[in-house]
Amino acid sequence: MSVEREDGFCLPPIPSSKSFDTDPKVWDLVIVGAGVAGSALAYAQAKDGRRVLLLERDLTQPDRIVGELLQPGGYLMLKRLGLSECTDEIDSQKVYGYALFKNKSHSVVKYPMDGYTSDVAGRSFHHGRFVQKLRIAASKAPNITIRQGLVKRLLNGSGDEWQEGQPISGVTYKAEDGVDRVALAHLTIVCDGMYSNLRKSLSEPQIHHPSYFVGIILRGVNLPYPNHGHVVLAKPSPILFYPIGTSEVRCLVDVPGEKLPADLPAYLRETVAPEVPEQLRSAFLHALDSGAQIRTMQNKQMYSTPLHQPGALLLGDAFNMRHPLTGGGMTVALSDCKLLCDLLQPLPSFSDPIATASSTADFYIKRKPMCATINTLANALYKVFCYTGDKAHEEMRQACFDYLSLGGIYSSGPISLLSGLNPKPSVLVMHFFMVALYGCGRLMTPRPTLHGLWMAILLLIGASRIIFPIIYAEGIAAVFLPWLATKPTKAMLRVSSFQA
Structure with a gap:
């Protein structure tokens, strides 16, 4: 059967x-x-x-x-x-990159596929x-x-x-x-x-339980950028759209915290819908109004x-x-x-x-350098993309969006990490602080001011508070100096009570 x-x-x-x-x-x-x-x-x-x-x-x-x-x-x-x-x-769909949305701006970043056959794309x-x-x-x-x-x-x-x-x-x-x-x-x-x-x-x-995902399927809707994941830097936290079939789009709404709103449909209509890009908002509301199944899952780190x-x-x-x-x-x-x-x-x-x-x-x-790179990127990006109301954090959030929008190595480097094609810890740390320094540079133009300098300092402090605890939790030596890590010896592995 x-x-x-x-x-x-x-x-x-x-x-x-x-x-x-x-x-x-x-x-x-x-x-x-x-x-x-x-x-x-x-x-x-x-x-x-x-x-x-x-x-x-x-x-x-x-x-x-x-x-x-x-x-x-x-x-x-x-x-x-x-x-x-x-x-x-x-009915899987090839995925070639991401479309990023923030306020009324948007940008598209492609997976760096040079050197790979055409079929090595993402799949949803x-x-x-x-x-x-x-x-x-x-x-x-x-x-x-x-x-x-x-x-x-x-x-x-x-x-x-x-x-x-x-x-x-x-x-x-x-x-x-x-x-x-x-x-x-x-x-x-x-x-x-x-x-x-x-x-x-x-x-x-x-x-740790940082948030929930609330999932809805939108049917018969065309994404603004076909065969791309769509990431909305919304308030208070990101919204995702990506195809999971020929005529189906998955919407995942991140809801921060360890509890869901008491009235989840009302939260989706009143808080989330205004943050959804105009091209997808009517389809999102239609799914809610037509009784689409709303499913939830607690996210874990x-x-x-x-x-x-x-x-x-x-x-x-x-x-x-x-x-x-x-x-x-x-x-x-x-x-x-x-x-x-x-x-x-x-x-x-x-x-x-x-x-x-x-x-x-x-x-x-x-396994540590590769998995720690993907873990750190996911956990750090989530913290950067969430809206906190803090001005310095918002500068970092905007800097991340603008940095990826620059194209060239500024987008290909981070996306090569996210795609798993180049999961190197050193590349991750380099681009993370390049984003922070890019944000600092914006605060110091067209000319430095005391307020701009102070905000730049707060931005760097905020960036450090995001990434360093994550790397510390992964293990600094294991991530960056794996050849120095101690592996169990035969003596450590031998168990006196062992029976073959």
């Missing part, structure tokens, strides 16, 4: 294996979570000849209002994993369609068994419930038949999403310190999240999958947990 969505789009079901009598005694990998990261990793590992058990608590097609824009860098990783066809036949789509295509691709790969089941706990080498200081050798999960079953594996990968109940066993997370437990790794939103403003989550997830596959590829098997852990010990180090 196919899964029928509200929009009428059907995908074939995911075959869930219910046969347990042919299970190997120990899987090469158990992957917890069949989202973007889990499905992609399962497919890639199966291609390398590994026996993979992929567990997902719900194999029906997901329905989310985020994860709908894959940046060009993420699509490039998808190609390298052999999964680029998963964006085909789901219904999130659930994309995830289901990834699951279908994984289900067709040899050596993969997919099961619907709720993972309840991690296991140690003896098959008992895992305790701190022991190796991890698999999981216990409740299968579709309601029976608790054991899956033993040489390596367990946990990527069960933002609501992971296993992350605290493998990391020390710090979670999460920094995690990994706990190097032999036999297990943490991936995806279970490990690391940033504000979804820039759509960088799937790029980070797919990049992590490719990096992990490269680290695992030389191993003939995963049966020696110390050798496996030694090969993957620097995974969290090698």
Whole structure:
């Protein structure tokens, strides 16, 4: 039976294996979570000849209002994993850049695609369609068994419930038949999403909730700039528009704070609608008046310190999240999958947990510069784009808009970061302070004044207060000097109670 969505789009079901009598005694990998990261990793590992058990608590097609824009860098990783066809036949739309709106001004910035083939553009789509295509691709790969089941706990080498200081050798999960079953594996990968109940066993997370996204679909509307994301620097916070189908546009309204307005439709009409560009305002109001479904999701920012437990790794939103403003989550997830596959590829098997852990010990180090760049950019841009009423902050906000509007290296540099095509921390910091200095220069023209000088100082202080705490949270040495970071040694990884 196919899964029928509200929009009428059907995908074939995911075959869930219910046969347990042919299970190997120990899987090469158990992957917890069949989202973007889990499905992609399962497919890639199966291609390398590994026996993979992929567990997902719900194999029906997901329905989310985020994860709908894959940046060009993420699509490039998808190609390298052999999964680029998963964006085909789901009515996905190519995305070539962004249109920025502030007050009555607008500007267009393009992805810097020089040196790449024409198909390496961004892709936007219904999130659930994309995830289901990834699951279908994984289900067709040899050596993969997919099961619907709720993972309840991690296991140690003896098959008992895992305790701190022991190796991890698999999981216990409740299968579709309601029976608790054991899956033993040489390596367990946990990527069960933002609501992971296993992350605290493998990391020390710090979670913040800066805002909510309110999602609405506009139907039959033409964007001012086709095949572009549209970012409105509105008050009090950004509004996004981007295509997710031939005749569908996703609108995401950011609502800052940890609580939504009591009367959300009234808030959208009275506070948000006046900030929407004129070209889209009537379509936005029509969607509200016609009873379009209004959906919400709390945004999360999460920094995690990994706990190097032999036999297990943490991936995806279970490990690391940033504000979804820039759509960088799937790029980070797919990049992590490719990096992990490269680290695992030389191993003939995963049966020696110390050798496996030694090969993957620097995974969290090698991923850091790339993921920290995307994380920092997303979290810093969100703070810059939000309206606070502070004059110095508004100068920074205006300077960011004008800087990107200059074109040339002033737009290509930042957009190369956002796209995931050139995620370098040094480039990020350089452009962030070039924006700040550009804003200071505007305050000092046509001639310097005491007021202009004071505002420039406040702007620099404000910029520093935005970016430095974010970089500090990511880890200064890990981001800028990863070769100095300490990775676990074999002695640190060896567990006295380990049983092969």
